[in-house]
Amino acid sequence: MVSEFAIQSHGLTKQYGQAVVVNDLNFQVKAGECYGLLGPNGAGKSTTIHMLTTMTSPTSGEASICGESVTGNPVLIRSLVGLVFQDSALDRTMTVDENLHFAAALYGMKKQQASERIDELLAVFNLEKKRHLKLLALSGGQRRAVDIARGVLHKPQVLFLDEPTIGLDLPNRRAIWRFVEQLRREQGMTVFLTTHYLEEAVACDQVDFIQQGKLKKGGKPTSLIRDLAAFILELDCADSEAVAAQLTPQFGPPLIEDQHLSFRVADADTDFTALQKSLGDLLNAMQWRRPNLNDVYLWSMTHHKVGVQ
Amino acid sequence: MSLLAVKAVMYRELSKTFRQRGRLLSSLVRPLIWLLVIGSGVGSMLTGTQQEGYLQFLVPGIVAMTLLFAALLSALTLVYDKEFGVMRMMMIAPIAHGWIVVAKLIAATIIAMVQAIMLLVILVLIGLLDWQSALLLLPPALLTALLCASMGGLIAVWSKTLDNFAVIMNFVIFPMFFLSGALYPVTQLPDMLRYVVLVNPFSYGVDLLKHSIPGSQTDFSIITDLTVLIGFTIAAILIACWRFSRESVHEPLFRGGKKG
Numbered sequence: 210m211v212s213e214f215a216i217q218s219h220g221l222t223k224q225y226g227q228a229v230v231v232n233d234l235n236f237q238v239k240a241g242e243c244y245g246l247l248g249p250n251g252a253g254k255s256t257t258i259h260m261l262t263t264m265t266s267p268t269s270g271e272a273s274i275c276g277e278s279v280t281g282n283p284v285l286i287r288s289l290v291g292l293v294f295q296d297s298a299l300d301r302t303m304t305v306d307e308n309l310h311f312a313a314a315l316y317g318m319k320k321q322q323a324s325e326r327i328d329e330l331l332a333v334f335n336l337e338k339k340r341h342l343k344l345l346a347l348s349g350g351q352r353r354a355v356d357i358a359r360g361v362l363h364k365p366q367v368l369f370l371d372e373p374t375i376g377l378d379l380p381n382r383r384a385i386w387r388f389v390e391q392l393r394r395e396q397g398m399t400v401f402l403t404t405h406y407l408e409e410a411v412a413c414d415q416v417d418f419i420q421q422g423k424l425k426k427g428g429k430p431t432s433l434i435r436d437l438a439a440f441i442l443e444l445d446c447a448d449s450e451a452v453a454a455q456l457t458p459q460f461g462p463p464l465i466e467d468q469h470l471s472f473r474v475a476d477a478d479t480d481f482t483a484l485q486k487s488l489g490d491l492l493n494a495m496q497w498r499r500p501n502l503n504d505v506y507l508w509s510m511t512h513h514k515v516g517v518q
Numbered sequence: 519m520s521l522l523a524v525k526a527v528m529y530r531e532l533s534k535t536f537r538q539r540g541r542l543l544s545s546l547v548r549p550l551i552w553l554l555v556i557g558s559g560v561g562s563m564l565t566g567t568q569q570e571g572y573l574q575f576l577v578p579g580i581v582a583m584t585l586l587f588a589a590l591l592s593a594l595t596l597v598y599d600k601e602f603g604v605m606r607m608m609m610i611a612p613i614a615h616g617w618i619v620v621a622k623l624i625a626a627t628i629i630a631m632v633q634a635i636m637l638l639v640i641l642v643l644i645g646l647l648d649w650q651s652a653l654l655l656l657p658p659a660l661l662t663a664l665l666c667a668s669m670g671g672l673i674a675v676w677s678k679t680l681d682n683f684a685v686i687m688n689f690v691i692f693p694m695f696f697l698s699g700a701l702y703p704v705t706q707l708p709d710m711l712r713y714v715v716l717v718n719p720f721s722y723g724v725d726l727l728k729h730s731i732p733g734s735q736t737d738f739s740i741i742t743d744l745t746v747l748i749g750f751t752i753a754a755i756l757i758a759c760w761r762f763s764r765e766s767v768h769e770p771l772f773r774g775g776k777k778g
Contacts, residue, residue: 225769255772256772259772262610264606264609264610264768264772265765265768265769265772266765284612284613284614285612287610287611287612287613288612290610292610294603294606296603297603298603298604298606298607298610299604299607300530300602300604300607301602302534303530303534307530311526311530311607312607312611314522314523314525314526314529315523315526315527315607315608315611315613316523316611316612317520317522317523317612318522319522359607
């Protein structure tokens, strides 16, 4: 049966002893979409991925990949998915080529077929010259690229990326996202990614938020951002309580973090200069900017209290 | 599909091992030191023909030792791969997880056999063994290698980290070797120790090797040896595969400090 949905999850739950790590997850991802599951460290993102890829089994609830139950035939599920782990699964003492050939053989690919695919992927990641170097000799970004190449060797229907850019510097993070986008365009695969660099998920078709194992529905990042506010107003002031009381009637309640206040400004024509004058000496600093996905996350998850670790 | 994967896991293991020339060399030096030091040392307490006989007696035991160390340590790479995360590459592949164990154990057996054959060649060259006996030693050596690999597999699926390595060395490998009849005939041992020898499956491998050398003093019949070796090996492999396929074994790999 060909399913319209690449991933479906109904009441997916994982418990370790008394601790509920993932709690009653319900979501669907259409085939070909890029889906982002966003949340802080320890929120249950990796556990969700591990359940969807048969690396760990759900305590209750069910999930399917391309219409196939993840608990039914794990070997079939593993042939449908590619998984790039949060930290490298490659053998550092072997070369790029050896690692990729090893992975290809694990997927039952013949040598010739594997070589062609490896050529193709190394070209995408611009790593042709590093082919015969040991993993140890590669930079962090290059190693992650090889990890991703390993994950897509067998052209999976669904690619799971668990924090693919964690620990990388900005240029490398950008490069990794470019690669993912290119692979997605070329192969039309569904991508499921987790990240706590929320701004990186803007390109997703759909995002949901997760905190302490609970899912909070999101939507399309651009709509979420547009619906949040026209501007985010950030103030630094000694007496945050007084300023909050003064501005709440106009902008609604702020997020308060010590002396730092953030307001959502819905009216794009707000006169910030006048506002600054009216607050006068109460202010240490003031800035207003366009909202981003981080703001969406903060406003939807923290109930007016900034507490993300 | 699984066959290619099994071959890949085996090939990786073999190429990694045989790349380490030092490890290979030391695996040959160790039994020779034992043979020459223990053989000559203990032999010096004996007289004339007895002295010669003790060196001969040690040969199968030393071959068994090579197999034990090589196969068991190779099987422990199951833990090593887990520790370094490479195991996840194999676990996300579309094969039943038991095949990973099978592939590792076949590789461990091959590695042990290669080392044993190299040792046999040296023993023939230095005149402690004739060609016929060396060839006759190969089938029992293979069974012993399989036994040691499967024991290693059994230990590996129950060890969480490599930290247990010293424990395994001191509480498994050495007792197994010393209480096996590799260094002395077991019939003269005190009852307590003899019982330990009897429940040690490795003893039967050593004994079967002794059967290949004409005139050797053996402790059990060939049938007993074969039954124990084959029975234990099959049981150990099945248990190791079963346990490795259970998720709880890998929980640290997917949980541990890397929550998210």
